[in-house]
Amino acid sequence: MYDRRLAIESVAHVGPGxxxxxxxxxxxxxxxxxxxxxxxxxxxxxxxxxxxxxxIYRVLRDASNTPYGxxxxxxxxxxxxxxxxxxxxxxxxxxxxxxxVPFSLPTTDAVSSEHLLVMGGVGSAPFPLVAEELLKSGHxxxxxxxxxxxxxxxxxxxxxxxxxxxxxxxDDGSEGFHGYVVHPLQGYLESKDPANAVLxxxxxxxxxxxxxxxxxxxxLPLQVSFEAPMxxxxxxxxxxxxxxxxxxxxxWRYVRCCREGPVFDSRRLAWQ
Amino acid sequence: xxxxxxxxxxxxxxxxxxxxxIAASGTFGYGGEFSEIMDLSQLGGVVVKGLSMHxxxxxxxxxxxETPGGMLNSIGLQNVGxxxxxxxxxxxxxxxxxxxxxxxxxxxxDEYIAVAERLDGAKGLTALELNISCPNIKExxxxxxxxxxQTEQVTRAxxxxxxxxxxxxxxxxxTDIGELARAAEAGGADALxxxxxxxxxxxxxxxxxxxxxxxxxxxxxxxxxxxxxxMVYETRRxxxxxxxxxxxxxxxxxxxxxxxxxxxxxxVGTANFYDPMASIRLVDDLRNWCETQGMLxxxxxxxxxxxx
Numbered sequence: 123m124y125d126r127r128l129a130i131e132s133v134a135h136v137g138p139g140x141x142x143x144x145x146x147x148x149x150x151x152x153x154x155x156x157x158x159x160x161x162x163x164x165x166x167x168x169x170x171x172x173x174x175x176x177x178i179y180r181v182l183r184d185a186s187n188t189p190y191g192x193x194x195x196x197x198x199x200x201x202x203x204x205x206x207x208x209x210x211x212x213x214x215x216x217x218x219x220x221x222x223v224p225f226s227l228p229t230t231d232a233v234s235s236e237h238l239l240v241m242g243g244v245g246s247a248p249f250p251l252v253a254e255e256l257l258k259s260g261h262x263x264x265x266x267x268x269x270x271x272x273x274x275x276x277x278x279x280x281x282x283x284x285x286x287x288x289x290x291x292x293d294d295g296s297e298g299f300h301g302y303v304v305h306p307l308q309g310y311l312e313s314k315d316p317a318n319a320v321l322x323x324x325x326x327x328x329x330x331x332x333x334x335x336x337x338x339x340x341x342l343p344l345q346v347s348f349e350a351p352m353x354x355x356x357x358x359x360x361x362x363x364x365x366x367x368x369x370x371x372x373x374w375r376y377v378r379c380c381r382e383g384p385v386f387d388s389r390r391l392a393w394q
Numbered sequence: 395x396x397x398x399x400x401x402x403x404x405x406x407x408x409x410x411x412x413x414x415x416i417a418a419s420g421t422f423g424y425g426g427e428f429s430e431i432m433d434l435s436q437l438g439g440v441v442v443k444g445l446s447m448h449x450x451x452x453x454x455x456x457x458x459x460e461t462p463g464g465m466l467n468s469i470g471l472q473n474v475g476x477x478x479x480x481x482x483x484x485x486x487x488x489x490x491x492x493x494x495x496x497x498x499x500x501x502x503x504d505e506y507i508a509v510a511e512r513l514d515g516a517k518g519l520t521a522l523e524l525n526i527s528c529p530n531i532k533e534x535x536x537x538x539x540x541x542x543x544q545t546e547q548v549t550r551a552x553x554x555x556x557x558x559x560x561x562x563x564x565x566x567x568x569t570d571i572g573e574l575a576r577a578a579e580a581g582g583a584d585a586l587x588x589x590x591x592x593x594x595x596x597x598x599x600x601x602x603x604x605x606x607x608x609x610x611x612x613x614x615x616x617x618x619x620x621x622x623x624x625m626v627y628e629t630r631r632x633x634x635x636x637x638x639x640x641x642x643x644x645x646x647x648x649x650x651x652x653x654x655x656x657x658x659x660x661x662v663g664t665a666n667f668y669d670p671m672a673s674i675r676l677v678d679d680l681r682n683w684c685e686t687q688g689m690l691x692x693x694x695x696x697x698x699x700x701x702x
Contacts, residue, residue: 163668170460172465351457353668356427357423361469
């Protein structure tokens, strides 16, 4: 974990209110794992005052494959992200990271399993890195990408470049399946019935809950990446708690999304 | 270059701190997380998250909302309990050359006494900070901090239950904080922490509901700086006890204002969330500032307010 004042090295607008910020920071880049996040400042003034949590999108590597930077894929959802959208190359922000528990990805063992990545909206951001890592160790990967509209779809090109098969769903039917992304996932599982599929999900909570129910029904492992309002990102403010089963007679307790998460085994979470 | 660097050490009653910068309760956990990015020994002290006798789950989320220049929180004093602190957290903090202050709270008089007794004599604990000012629990807490009689009684009860130096943390949510300061002093307080958060709320317009699950929460951050400064001013007029100034401190300028008003040390709170190196940087900035002013000790600044 490092706290660094970084210059924005690149800005790319990729969709409606969607953009990618690039940074050079070898220390942070070297520690980034798929599913990690950073806390990034949005204003030079004190309004808004808090940093925002953002998933690591891609790790940048030089010709010798050494990590030297990283990018963040961001969607405008409020005043903080709207301020970030106005940033230009050369502007500075404070970045603390990498933070959190990343996805738990298999090593080269058990390459027979198929890894299904299910995502909605800006929840797609961590998955190209997940796919990259899984492909590196010889695993089969398939992506299910959902968004409101065709132009709001994220990461589809990343997956295609990686050679990952992609199934798309849009709320308005402007591309792919007309409806929620869990339907193509359900369809795929029904037609192929892969007994050793491994699921990963990030997106709106109702979407993740639906994937959780599918995983439970089919007895498939699922990791979900959650988000919650957080002030510090390092586990001291106790704002971002989520409810987990304590395992003792229906008991429950709060854990910190930023520290024990943001990636959780979906069976640990108290979904109700 | 002068050979001798300014002395930042301060005394809070019988407690000597290596410098006057302390991390405020509820913004620094139990130190473990921050130790990953800084050397805790560089801080004057660490006040740990408010401890109760038993483990506390805290309030339902949403627990925070951002406000102009600050934030509201309603954490509900989630903590590991006195036992958990002694077993899992304090041994780690003992490794550092920094004062460790246990912030304690209860829902009843007896709970305050119980947690104070349990922590008494714990190796590596420097002082207790009595939290009678948290706005986020249903019973106890702030109720002990708004009635001078109860403030004096609970302070005395904890004073009698523990041999540790006792700091009492006051709420700004009273008409006359001087009266509460004198009540805490009468009960045997060794120092006063001024201030805790102020009650506030926001509304989510779309749903017409309070944003926080508990309706209201505690306001902190730069937004409360002028209130905190005024409360320290009033407290200093009411008592000669050492004061720990808290509220809206982000860096040097705010800290200096507290010292001029008569605070003997400062606590950095909400800034730890959005600028995790703020407290460590403040130590360096204070030392450099004293040097440029030709001060040999930070104590030369304390209470130097010019009148009129």
